[in-house]
Amino acid sequence: MDRRDFSKQSLLVGLGVLAGSAEGNRVKAANQRGNYYAEPSKNLPVRKFDVVVAGAGTAGVVAALAAARQGAKTILIEWKGYPGGTATEGGTALHSFYNLWKAFPGVKKRQVVKGIAQEIIDRLIKVGGTSGHAEMSMGFNYDSVCTAIDVEMYKLVTFEMLVEAGVNVCVNTIVAGAIMDGSRIRGVIAESRSGREAIYAKSFVDCTAYGDLAAFAGAKYTEPNDYAVCNSIGIGNVDVEKLHDYLKKHDALVQRAEGMRSGKDGQIVRLQGKTARLPDGFGREAGKIGMSMTTTTVHDNYFMFIKLNLKMSVSPTSRDAVAKAELELRKRQRKAVELFRKYVPGCEKAFIARTSPRLNIRRGRLIECDYDISHEDVIEGRHFDDDVFAYGFHDSAPRFQIKNGGTYGIPYKSLRVAGIENLLAAGMMITKDRRAHMSTRNTVCCMGQGQATGTAAALCAKNNCGTRELRYADLRESLEKNKVYFES
Ligand SMILES: Cc1cc2nc3c(=O)[nH]c(=O)nc-3n(C[C@H](O)[C@H](O)[C@H](O)COP(=O)(O)OP(=O)(O)OC[C@H]3O[C@@H](n4cnc5c(N)ncnc54)[C@H](O)[C@@H]3O)c2cc1C
Numbered sequence: 475m476d477r478r479d480f481s482k483q484s485l486l487v488g489l490g491v492l493a494g495s496a497e498g499n500r501v502k503a504a505n506q507r508g509n510y511y512a513e514p515s516k517n518l519p520v521r522k523f524d525v526v527v528a529g530a531g532t533a534g535v536v537a538a539l540a541a542a543r544q545g546a547k548t549i550l551i552e553w554k555g556y557p558g559g560t561a562t563e564g565g566t567a568l569h570s571f572y573n574l575w576k577a578f579p580g581v582k583k584r585q586v587v588k589g590i591a592q593e594i595i596d597r598l599i600k601v602g603g604t605s606g607h608a609e610m611s612m613g614f615n616y617d618s619v620c621t622a623i624d625v626e627m628y629k630l631v632t633f634e635m636l637v638e639a640g641v642n643v644c645v646n647t648i649v650a651g652a653i654m655d656g657s658r659i660r661g662v663i664a665e666s667r668s669g670r671e672a673i674y675a676k677s678f679v680d681c682t683a684y685g686d687l688a689a690f691a692g693a694k695y696t697e698p699n700d701y702a703v704c705n706s707i708g709i710g711n712v713d714v715e716k717l718h719d720y721l722k723k724h725d726a727l728v729q730r731a732e733g734m735r736s737g738k739d740g741q742i743v744r745l746q747g748k749t750a751r752l753p754d755g756f757g758r759e760a761g762k763i764g765m766s767m768t769t770t771t772v773h774d775n776y777f778m779f780i781k782l783n784l785k786m787s788v789s790p791t792s793r794d795a796v797a798k799a800e801l802e803l804r805k806r807q808r809k810a811v812e813l814f815r816k817y818v819p820g821c822e823k824a825f826i827a828r829t830s831p832r833l834n835i836r837r838g839r840l841i842e843c844d845y846d847i848s849h850e851d852v853i854e855g856r857h858f859d860d861d862v863f864a865y866g867f868h869d870s871a872p873r874f875q876i877k878n879g880g881t882y883g884i885p886y887k888s889l890r891v892a893g894i895e896n897l898l899a900a901g902m903m904i905t906k907d908r909r910a911h912m913s914t915r916n917t918v919c920c921m922g923q924g925q926a927t928g929t930a931a932a933l934c935a936k937n938n939c940g941t942r943e944l945r946y947a948d949l950r951e952s953l954e955k956n957k958v959y960f961e962s
Pocket of ligand 1 (some may be wrong): 683781902915
């Protein structure tokens with residue numbers, strides 16, 4: 475760099491123009507004060523949008539699609555390199571588009587979640603990326619359908635849909651702060667290799683699973699740490715039919731569904747085995763590593779999800795405790811594959827084909843919203859005068875079922891972050907009640923919440939109003955127009 479270039483660059487840094495670039499992150503060691511480092515302030519470049527969606531996971535993808543399709547200038551910020559979130563990393567199947575009709579003789583089958591969630595399935599069907607809504611042939615007290623996905627196709631298909639809808643998709647970018655104007659969010663601070671920037675908008679949707687944006691904005695939250703964390707793996711070079719026969723032989727098979735697999739219908743796409751019933755070596759060892767024997771697949775020779783669980787003693791927001799857990803889970807993954815190789819016929823040459831980039835949890839932070847859905851609301855099948863969709867699945871069926879195999883309503887008020895004027899929340903961060911959460915956290919419910927919050931955020935931006943001023947009639951009309959199903 476010659477002298478003229480150097481002085482020009484010094485001037486730009488002085489003016490804060492380069493604050494968003496790598497050079498803007500070079501700071502002086504002299505700013506240390508005892509055990510603290512005083513980070514100097516700097517000017518960040520500002521970009522302006524109508525709607526910011528933080529987190530491109532299960533709920534966030536749908537929220538951003540819904541907002542952009544309402545005509546809102548929408549940005550979706552995701553710290554991993556792809557959309558999809560826990561739906562592509564943690565779970566076994568998308569629970570559930572239907573009511574639990576099979577467990578209730580005489581109750582009619584009805585698809586209760588439609589809209590954008592169903593559109594994603596339609597797109598996946600075209601690329602062979604799903605089992606379709608495969609009816610359970612065994613264990614239907616637990617679920618009536620199994621909608622299994624090819625997780626890699628899910629990431630691609632949703633990415634393409636977002637770009638087609640005109641969403642500004644910012645992957646490999648983290649939401650690192652909230653810019654507040656009283657109880658109103660003015661913008662978020664985002665950070666990527668292109669630098670640190672301020673992204674302004676009128677409305678915001680927090681879909682980060684842990685409620686990062688809500689927490690930055692000062693919302694109240696709790697961290698119950700009442701579930702195991704998990705890093706599930708995909709296992710290749712296996713034989714689905716032979717696993718079925720093995721589980722059956724040991725009277726350990728409790729669930730089965732048949733659907734599309736490797737382009738052929740009527741194939742096994744879901745199996746659940748009770749590890750405790752498996753012969754000593756396998757059953758006991760699987761128990762020690764927190765292995766769950768539920769898997770889905772949409773390919774021959776592949777188990778899409780085998781879960782390894784670990785209960786942490788502290789909340790998974792603790793960086794150092796998470797580092798230990800990540801290592802332990804990876805050891806458990808290796809052990810799991812060794813067990814399959816040793817005990818399950820057809821799996822002698824099995825290998826780990828996929829892991830999650832980081833551990834997953836069912837609840838991290840729970841954000842306080844204007845209304846907290848109770849377990850009674852869920853199992854009594856209550857609907858509200860501000861329902862934004864209907865939902866009919868419970869993770870803990872058959873212990874807990876929704877009355878008469880019906881549905882309950884997700885009310886708009888349960889998605890409004892308490893105390894913040896222009897912030898909505900969608901996904902696993904809502905619902906404090908642990909048993910109610912066993913319903914609302916499921917992927918398809920998160921997707922429904924995504925469509926509701928994205929639509930609402932766009933309407934608020936259009937009408938220049940806060941989330942509490944939005945007319946419910948307008949929200950309902952837009953949701954119905956976009957194929958959301960209602961029962962009330
Ligand atoms: C082990 C496990 C098994 C499960 N099994 C099932 C199942 O079989 N069926 C089912 O229906 N449900 C299942 N669930 C529940 C369900 O998968 C989750 O509740 C749901 O996917 C959560 O969706 P979400 O949108 O809230 O979060 P996510 O899908 O996790 O999305 C959050 C996104 O935000 C991003 N993000 C986070 N913080 C930031 C930040 N600061 N800046 C930018 N981006 C950020 C993340 O990278 C992620 O992509 C399971 C959950 C777990 C953990």
